Amino acid sequence: MTETSSQPVPEKAKPSLFQQLELDMRLLGMIGAFVILCIGFNIVTDGRFLTPRNLFNLSIQTVSVAIMACGMVFIIVTRHIDLSVGALLATTSAVMAMTQTELLPQVLGMGLNNPATWAITIVVGLFVGTLIGAFHGWMVGYLTIPAFIVTLGGFLVWRNVAWYLTSGQTIGPLDSTFLMFGGTNGTLGATTSWLFGLFATGIAIWALWSGRRAKAAHGFPVKPVWAEATLAGIIAIAILGYVYIVNSYAIPTRRLQRMFEARGETMPEGLVVGYGIPISVLILIIVAVTLTVVARKTRFGRYIFATGGNPDAAELSGINTRLLTVKIFALMGFLCAVSAVVASARLANHSNDIGTLDELRVIAAAVIGGTALSGGIGTIYGAILGALIMQALQSGMAMVGVDAPFQNIVVGSVLVLAVYIDIVYRKRLGAK
Amino acid sequence: MMQAQDTQKTSNNAGRGSGTPPLVEMRDISISFGGIKAVDHVSVDLYPGEVVGLLGHNGAGKSTLIKVLSGAYQMDQGEILIDGKRVEIGNPRDARANNIETIYQTLALADNLDATSNLFLGREMTTPFGLVNDAAMEAECRKIMAQLNPNFQKFNDPVSALSGGQRQSVAIARAVYFNARILIMDEPTAALGPHETQMVADLIHQLKAQGIGIFLIDHDVHAVMELCDRASVMKNGKLVGTVDIADVTDDDLLSMIILGKQPEQKAE
Numbered sequence: 001m002t003e004t005s006s007q008p009v010p011e012k013a014k015p016s017l018f019q020q021l022e023l024d025m026r027l028l029g030m031i032g033a034f035v036i037l038c039i040g041f042n043i044v045t046d047g048r049f050l051t052p053r054n055l056f057n058l059s060i061q062t063v064s065v066a067i068m069a070c071g072m073v074f075i076i077v078t079r080h081i082d083l084s085v086g087a088l089l090a091t092t093s094a095v096m097a098m099t100q101t102e103l104l105p106q107v108l109g110m111g112l113n114n115p116a117t118w119a120i121t122i123v124v125g126l127f128v129g130t131l132i133g134a135f136h137g138w139m140v141g142y143l144t145i146p147a148f149i150v151t152l153g154g155f156l157v158w159r160n161v162a163w164y165l166t167s168g169q170t171i172g173p174l175d176s177t178f179l180m181f182g183g184t185n186g187t188l189g190a191t192t193s194w195l196f197g198l199f200a201t202g203i204a205i206w207a208l209w210s211g212r213r214a215k216a217a218h219g220f221p222v223k224p225v226w227a228e229a230t231l232a233g234i235i236a237i238a239i240l241g242y243v244y245i246v247n248s249y250a251i252p253t254r255r256l257q258r259m260f261e262a263r264g265e266t267m268p269e270g271l272v273v274g275y276g277i278p279i280s281v282l283i284l285i286i287v288a289v290t291l292t293v294v295a296r297k298t299r300f301g302r303y304i305f306a307t308g309g310n311p312d313a314a315e316l317s318g319i320n321t322r323l324l325t326v327k328i329f330a331l332m333g334f335l336c337a338v339s340a341v342v343a344s345a346r347l348a349n350h351s352n353d354i355g356t357l358d359e360l361r362v363i364a365a366a367v368i369g370g371t372a373l374s375g376g377i378g379t380i381y382g383a384i385l386g387a388l389i390m391q392a393l394q395s396g397m398a399m400v401g402v403d404a405p406f407q408n409i410v411v412g413s414v415l416v417l418a419v420y421i422d423i424v425y426r427k428r429l430g431a432k
Numbered sequence: 433m434m435q436a437q438d439t440q441k442t443s444n445n446a447g448r449g450s451g452t453p454p455l456v457e458m459r460d461i462s463i464s465f466g467g468i469k470a471v472d473h474v475s476v477d478l479y480p481g482e483v484v485g486l487l488g489h490n491g492a493g494k495s496t497l498i499k500v501l502s503g504a505y506q507m508d509q510g511e512i513l514i515d516g517k518r519v520e521i522g523n524p525r526d527a528r529a530n531n532i533e534t535i536y537q538t539l540a541l542a543d544n545l546d547a548t549s550n551l552f553l554g555r556e557m558t559t560p561f562g563l564v565n566d567a568a569m570e571a572e573c574r575k576i577m578a579q580l581n582p583n584f585q586k587f588n589d590p591v592s593a594l595s596g597g598q599r600q601s602v603a604i605a606r607a608v609y610f611n612a613r614i615l616i617m618d619e620p621t622a623a624l625g626p627h628e629t630q631m632v633a634d635l636i637h638q639l640k641a642q643g644i645g646i647f648l649i650d651h652d653v654h655a656v657m658e659l660c661d662r663a664s665v666m667k668n669g670k671l672v673g674t675v676d677i678a679d680v681t682d683d684d685l686l687s688m689i690i691l692g693k694q695p696e697q698k699a700e
Contacts, residue, residue: 312538318523318525376542
């Protein structure tokens with residue numbers, strides 16, 4: 001696209017609107033698919049799909065898979081695969097459940113809802129997740145066992161380690177602060193959400209502007225100002241629009257009443273309070289932004305993509321690809337633990353089947369999001385959109401009343417179809 | 433015509449014979465894969481401002497020998513000296529630290545990344561915050577590409593979208609950008625057209641004049657006769673011999689490659 005502006009070739013058609021915006025066509029396609037899906041379900045369900053309540057629920061249901069899908073992008077980009085993420089989620093969830101309900105109360109004598117419980121629990125969970133992930137990475141990178149085998153084994157091992165740790169029981173109730181990471185129990189509230197929305201918009205516009213300034217400083221071609229402004233406008237509307245929606249989902253009156261009673265106050269008559277941004281969604285945003293910066297702006301990210309594009313070249317360029325593999329899998333383990341916090345907090349307990357089939361959902365989300373299994377290509381935002389599309393499909397069908405077997409049949413077919421469309425698109429584009 | 437070229441070569445070849453240690457000395461190198469000796473007690477050396485050709489059939493061991501120097505392979509036996517000092521080259525990073533740069537036959541480019549990312553791969557410029565400084569790197573990339581290949585414009589496309597010659601110039605840029613003292617070129621013109629081949633030849637002359645030592649691996653005897661000062665010929669993993677290009681003909685080199693025999697020494 002930039003070639004158009006820098007190369008004095010005549011006979012070049014005037015760049016189209018999308019080309020001038022320099023938007024990723026695949027991204028637009030996915031957003032389009034998501035919008036069509038939402039509108040379609042909204043029509044079929046007589047307007048029950050696009051309600052603040054449903055969109056709020058949709059976002060908190062997506063978070064757990066989306067967080068892991070972000071890590072899966074790096075795994076798949078380096079031509080590996082991780083089949084153990086659901087099982088790893090279960091193990092870290094079990095570890096955290098046992099830590100807060102058994103270990104801390106009995107060994108350290110910390111009572112129920114001790115203010116330090118949630119923090120210690122999460123630190124332990126993240127540590128265990130990272131350690132297991134690094135162990136997988138070590139076997140893949142240094143022992144050169146294929147990732148498929150390592151994580152297939154890991155799938156069986158960690159699913160059953162979780163079972164063993166909890167003796168197969170559902171563990172609960174969990175710490176009340178810990179539960180705030182799950183969704184409805186922990187939201188920012190309307191005012192903070194607006195502030196966060198404005199802050200995020202500011203950051204996004206600053207990022208666009210500083211990128212443009214860096215290019216201009218070296219005299220590289222830049223987008224026209226109107227294109228930049230349009231992009232900023234779209235981003236601002238998306239962020240603030242989401243804040244508006246989650247703020248419009250009012251906390252049910254009875255629940256609000258209980259919250260006031262807990263503080264020993266009486267609720268004013270007719271008070272309406274919006275939920276605001278769920279803390280779990282906030283975590284997803286932090287993970288997504290951090291990993292996008294890692295992918296694009298750090299050496300680590302650059303090496304991940306270089307290794308995926310040509311492992312031999314990466315090695316010959318002096319990149320320690322073995323250590324890189326360990327780091328990538330450790331990051332995956334860390335993100336599994338983060339997802340375990342969100343998932344178990346949302347369910348308010350640890351159950352033995354937590355995270356079942358998540359490995360497939362996570363891989364599907366990454367692949368629908370444009371991550372190429374042949375390596376070297378993939379984006380974080382694509383994986384999150386992929387997770388969102390899958391979840392919208394699933395909960396939309398549930399809402400319409402599609403039978404459970406048909407739901408999975410449709411999701412499976414959509415996965416294959418999405419990858420096929422991607423292949424056709426890439427062939428037409430001429431890129432491998 | 434040969435005569436004129438010969439004088440030019442001798443004058444460029446000032447480092448050798450003046451008592452200074454060679455830039456690189458690979459002594460008695462052996463390496464085997466699964467019982468087969470790919471390189472068998474081979475010694476070669478290289479002086480500043482000199483081009484040494486490595487010749488031989490496919491499988492003669494020339495690429496393997498050179499990969500020991502670039503850190504891609506570990507030798508079983510032997511030693512490498514740079515400026516007369518023994519060095520350990522255990523991986524490509526060590527080679528780079530010793531100012532050894534390699535242009536691989538496969539080019540070793542990450543096809544999904546753009547020219548700038550490939551140029552700086554493993555040696556990215558960073559901002560004070562530790563993030564990669566893409567704009568500064570692109571500016572440097574534009575500078576060096578303007579010297580090497582002024583027609584090059586595709587700075588924002590992945591290198592998979594480039595032509596063979598453009599890809600080659602990215603690989604060359606990567607080798608010469610970081611102040612190489614020792615350059616290894618593994619069949620740099622194998623995939624190129626006549627015009628681009630000439631470009632590489634010009635570049636070799638230019639680098640030579642800067643005092644860079646070059647190992648040139650090539651199949652083509654004529655190219656070696658034209659570009660090199662000396663040639664080392666290998667056959668079946670063994671060194672047949674090293675000759676001054678000025679002292680031999682194309683046919684002498686060919687018979688060394690095919691028969692594995694030293695030409696009879698010319699009377700001095």
